[in-house]
Every structure is written in structure tokens, then in C-alpha cells.
Amino acid sequence: MKLRCTEWQHTCLTLSCVQERKNLIYSLPTSGGKTLVAEILMLQELLCRRKDVLMILPYVAIVQEKISGLSSFGIELGFFVEEYAGSKGKFPPTKRREKKSIYIATIEKAHSLVNSLIETGRISSLGLVVVDELHMIGEGSRGAILEMTLAKILYTSKTTQIIGMSATLNNVQDLQEFLQAEYYSNQFRPVELKEYLKINHTIYAVDSKAESGMTFSRLLHYKYSDSLKKMDPDHLVALVTEVIPNYSCLVFCPSKKNCENVAEMLCKFLKKEYLKHKEKEKCELINNLRSISGGHLCPVLKRTVPFGVAYHHSGLTSEERKLLEEAYSTGVLCLFACTSTLATGINLPARRVILRAPYVAKEFLKRSQYKQMIGRAGRAGIDTIGESILILQEKDKQKVLELISRPPENCYSHLVQEFNKGIQTLFLSLIGLKIATNLGDIYRFMNGTFFGVQQKILLKEKSLWKITVESLRYLTEKGLLQKCPNPESEEELHCNFHITKLGKASFKGTIDLAYCDILYRDLKKGLEGLVLENLLHLIYLTTPYDLVSQCDPDWMIYFRQISQLSPAEQNVASLLGVSESYIAKKASGQATRKKVDKDTVNRLYLSFVLHALLKETNVWNVSEKFNLPRGSIQNLLTAAASFSSSVLHFCEELEEFWVYRALLVELTKKLTYCVKAELIPLMEVTGVLEGRAKQLYSTGYRSLMHLANADPDVLIKTIDHLSRRQARQIVSSAKMLLQEKAEALQEEVEELLRVPTDVPSAKA
Structure with a gap:
């Protein structure tokens, strides 16, 4: 395999900071060839330094495209390509002794992955982190999450190299200071x-x-x-x-x-x-x-x-x-x-x-x-x-x-602006992961963040110290942290904080702190009369809270749906306090005297959409039934699958919610794939969506093994409208998944057979 580099790519790859494994930010116009440099560095890390790699991308679609593109390299060169997007991804990732992995992740999943590696003492296994669209660090809550992720890597691992790239960067000096990075830019454009x-x-x-x-x-x-x-x-x-x-x-x-x-x-x-x-x-x-x-x-x-x-x-x-x-x-x-x-x-x-x-x-x-x-x-x-x-x-x-x-806009930290998703979430995870457990250490950590670098520009009224103290007080009052005096020092500065069970569940489930106590209350109430005759009640409990405020029900459709509920489904609506008569009055435009929680009403409406989708598995039919854009329905499904996975992790940390665990494993799988059970193994393959899975299944490709052993040329002839590139990507992805599963089982067997050194042998 020959790779042809342009002059700027060669210059960038041979920079002394790259050779010395220092952090680097580089910027070029769109289409300038930034990605090739990152991919060469990733392959070098995997194959030469024998370390795992994390690549952070902004959207699920780009994650899936990158996985499809890199899977064939993984098969040929002997490394794994693992997807961390939506509800996909294992925490912590499978620990491998031989082959290394490249984790392709969205911003949110990358944060959870890094948390799990820190918690299990494996952060040093990450040799390289590549961030595409680095300028997104200045964009809302997602920017705050990206900043947290990078700040934790910088603080906990001195051996992990960070490479950031973007086409639009302006105040690079602030980013350089935060990432302790060199900077390279070029105006090259091939066209x-x-x-x-x-x-x-x-x-x-x-x-x-x-x-x-x-x-x-x-x-x-x-x-x-x-x-x-x-x-x-x-x-x-x-x-x-x-x-x-x-x-x-x-x-x-x-x-x-x-x-x-x-x-x-x-x-x-x-x-x-x-x-x-x-x-x-x-x-x-x-x-x-x-x-x-x-x-x-x-x-x-x-x-x-x-x-x-x-x-x-x-x-x-x-x-x-x-x-x-x-x-x-x-x-x-x-x-x-x-x-x-x-x-x-x-x-x-x-x-x-x-x-x-x-x-x-x-x-x-x-x-x-x-x-x-x-x-x-x-x-x-x-x-x-x-x-x-x-x-x-x-x-x-x-x-x-x-x-x-004018030049591109400056990039500013959103860590404090995004109060619940930013600084408070960060403090909870710092204490939960034991990265920093007292006021002094947390304040020191904050000074090393992108926000810390920009605090003089961003803070007008309060100091960083005051914001740190207030945030820790808020988390303590909310019951997520406990204050424990330090026997060695009476100073407030050295007073330790411990994470409570609710705090740990919220942090492990990556639950937005604005909703963690509401989720706890809803799950607790659900235990009193959980309806298991159908999925509606469970779906309601995993319908994302942040979508509820954007929901604007069509009351006539709502009335039609609620009047067609089975007795068990009516029981769910009744338990939630949403009656048919209330919806009938809303549909006819009459005033309603009875006070009903608007969020509950809206959330149940979204649950009806998801419930209909799981029953029919056809987005078009559900789109017609609820008069909603089919893409919006699919986005709701993706969000629900991701939130269901988060609720599962939340429940795993709280013994009282043990009953939800097995139920949520299955529900998450149903929401992730939303197809008949026999198609799920095929849809685990990156790039295989429902329509393609049905085609493959009907022509005899019914398992991961069938796909992994398929000949791309035969696939093209067998499956309608399948290009050669798609066929190759499907086979490579299937092979990659099969190898991952086989290797995981092999590791498990070897772990079971490994004789502990402190146990005497039979002969002895």
C-alpha cells in the first residue's frame, strides 16, 4: 500500500513536535487533506507503538462512515475498529493483550469511554487521541463535554498524545495553552x-x-x-x-x-x-x-x-x-x-x-x-x-x-455557561473517579481547563474560586456529594468530598444533572406498579426528558391514540395521571380544570410514537399516523436508545432498581435496531440498515458468519443496488465484528484458565 503525501502533509508529519510525541493542533481549509495526516498517525500508533487510539468525531453518521472506511485496514493489518455512538460501545472497553483497538466515537461517547478508562486505571493504554472539528469545543453543551474529556486526559495521562484539527480556527493561542500543543497551519487546497x-x-x-x-x-x-x-x-x-x-x-x-x-x-x-x-x-x-x-x-x-x-x-x-x-x-x-x-x-x-x-x-x-x-x-x-x-x-x-x-469567530469555553452539563457534571465525575476530591485539587484542575485559560475574559462578576465553591455546595445540597472533614487538616481547602450512590448513578449513566432526581423519582414510582404486559410503561421511563419541552402534541391524534389503547396500556396512562377525558377536552378546545403535569402529557405522547414504532418497525407508517417527519421520528428513536442505555447504567449503580436491569438491556436493543429479532445480528454490521438487512436475510445471509465469509462479487450480483465499495465495506465490517467477538471469548477462556500465583498446584 502506497500513500502519496502532499508537501504540507509531509512537513506536518515530520514536525519535531510530532516526532517527539508532543500535542499538536493543525488547521487547513476544507478539502486540504487533514484527515490523511491523522490516519497515518493513528496507524503508526497502533502498529508501531502498539497503543490504542481514540478518534473523536462530531456526528454518528461520520463515525459510521469512518468505521466502514477503516475496517478493511483493521482486517489486513490486525487491529480492531470499534464503534462508540448512539447506544453502541462497551464500558470499559474489552481489555486485549494482543491486538490493539481504534475507538471511533462521538463527543458524548468519547467522554464516557475516557471516564471508564480512568476508573479502571487504563488511561495510559490510550496512546493517541485525535479530535476532528476541534473548533466545536466552543459550541454549547457538546463543546463543554469535549473540553471535559480533553482536560481529564491531560490531567491523568502524561503519555497520551492529543492531535486536534479544524478548518476554522482563530484564537489558537488559547487552545494551544489548554492542550499544551504546538500549532501548524497551511492554506493548501488541492483545487x-x-x-x-x-x-x-x-x-x-x-x-x-x-x-x-x-x-x-x-x-x-x-x-x-x-x-x-x-x-x-x-x-x-x-x-x-x-x-x-x-x-x-x-x-x-x-x-x-x-x-x-x-x-x-x-x-x-x-x-x-x-x-x-x-x-x-x-x-x-x-x-x-x-x-x-x-x-x-x-x-x-x-x-x-x-x-x-x-x-x-x-x-x-x-x-x-x-x-x-x-x-x-x-x-x-x-x-x-x-x-x-x-x-x-x-x-x-x-x-x-x-x-x-x-x-x-x-x-x-x-x-x-x-x-x-x-x-x-x-x-x-x-x-x-x-x-x-x-x-x-x-x-x-x-x-x-x-x-x-473577517477572520473566523473566536472559540470560547462553555464549561460554566452550560451549568448542569458543564462544570457541575465535571465536578461530580472528578470526585467519582477520584481524580480530585477536595476543593483545592478541584480548583487546580479547573485552572488547567480551556475555561481556566480564558477565565479573565469570561468571568465578569464571580471568580473561578467562587464558582467552584458554589458548584460543590449545589451538588452537596442536591444529594449527589457528601462532605467529609479531613482528619489531617481542618481547613475548608482540604475537606474531602465523596460521591453518594445517587451521584455515582448519575455520573455512570451520564444523566443530565437537571433530570437526575426526576429520573430517580420516576423509576421509584414505576416500581409501585410497573406494567409489564406491554412495553409502553418501560418506554415512557426511557423517553428522553430533553425532548419533552420541544414536543407539541397534535391533540386530535393524541385523542385517537389514547382512545385505542388496550386495557393494560390504559393502565399505564392512568398511573401517570393522563386521562382520556383530559385529552378529549384538549382535542375539542375546551378548558380543562384538572391540573395535569404538561411534561408528563408530552412525554407520554412521545412514548406513543416510540411504542407504535416498535410494534410496526416502519417509520413511514408511524410518520403518517402521527403526522411527523420520518427523519424526526428516527432521531427520536436514536435519542431514546441512547437514553435507555444511560438509564440502564444509572440503575446498575442503585440496588433498589435491580428489577429494571434485565428489562432495559432488552429494551435498549429493541430501540437501537427497531427490527424483527432475526435481523438484529445483521444490523450490528456498520452500514447495514433495515432495508439492507431485509435484502441480505431474504437471500440467505442470516448471520454475522454468513456475511463475514461472503464474497463481495457474489454479494453485488445477489443484492440489488449494492455497489462494490459498499459490498467490500459490509464484508470487512462483518469480519471485524466476528473477530472482536471471537477474541473476547478467547480472552475470557484464558482468564478462567489462568492459575493464580498464590494458589498451590495439585501436585504440591
């Missing part, structure tokens, strides 16, 4: 990117040397009928038809609905010749979309796919998204109307990127968002140039000119 702005009929080139920041480029010449002028005031038809169908195009839209509207509008005015381009492949794609959805097909996609156009946003199911992305990558689809999430998601570049407006929803674009979107323009090895066109109104001209000329 030249030309930036343009469009105002009315005029296109301007972005030009930093010009006084106004832009220079005239050309006028748009396109014959517009009156109806087209009305339907397409931004001249999108003119802009995209300069590129498609021979080249690809991404149109970023401010909202999900706008994506669908734009895709449909474009197809109304595209010429009939577009239908003939890759006609056979597009027919196959439509058939495949229908088959993976149990005969359903989105009416918008039905109209747009024949023209090579589709929309791409979170309203799609993961199966649809995977099929559409594959079709776009192979040129079957030439245009995506998409939301900004695609910019930070999987690698889908285009010849031309069009920004429909300088807004994401109603918020004006950030510089980092703009750079990530336009960074998708230009496909290395395919295009010689990439173009971006930002469409704007005259009223936004000044703000846009400032946007394109």
Missing part, C-alpha cells in the same frame, strides 16, 4: 476555490485587494419567462444549469422546507434532456428508495430524482440519506438542495456551491459556517476549480462584505 457574490443579475468576484472587497465579474444572461421570474427570483435555474448534469452542485438553503421547495422548483423548469442523463441508474435509485421504505416513496423525491435532483436534510431517514449520498457520489444525482448540516457532515464535494441566502434559519451566517459551506466546492482529482456563489439582497450587502473579510 482552487473562486468565491462569488450575486446581487440581482450581477455576479461579483470576492477580491480582498479591491476597496469594496469585490469586483464585477459578469452579468447573468438567461431567458426568463414571467412565470419563472415569479417562481425563481434568485435565478437559481440559471446558476445550476451552467453546471449540471455533467458536474455536481450543492444549493445550501436556510431551512428544511426551503430545501424541498427549491428542489421541486428547479425540476419544474429543467429541460426534458435532464431526464435522459443516467436514466437507468435513476430508475434503480427510485426502486431502491421504495424497497427500503416498505413500498413508500417520498412524493418530492419521486418528482425530483428523475432530473438528478434531491433534497438533503434531517427529515430524511438514515436509509434514504445513505442511498442518496451514494447516488450523488457516483454522479447519478447531480444536485442536492441541502441544509448547513451537510457542510460539517460526510464528504460530499461539488463543482459549484450556491448559498441561497446569508442565513441559517433566521440567524445571519457565521464566518466559520460560511467557510465550511464554500469549502465543499472543488473535487480533488475531478475538478480543476471550485466555485461558490452567495446570493444576497442589497440590504445585506454590507454585512456580507464584513462576513467574507
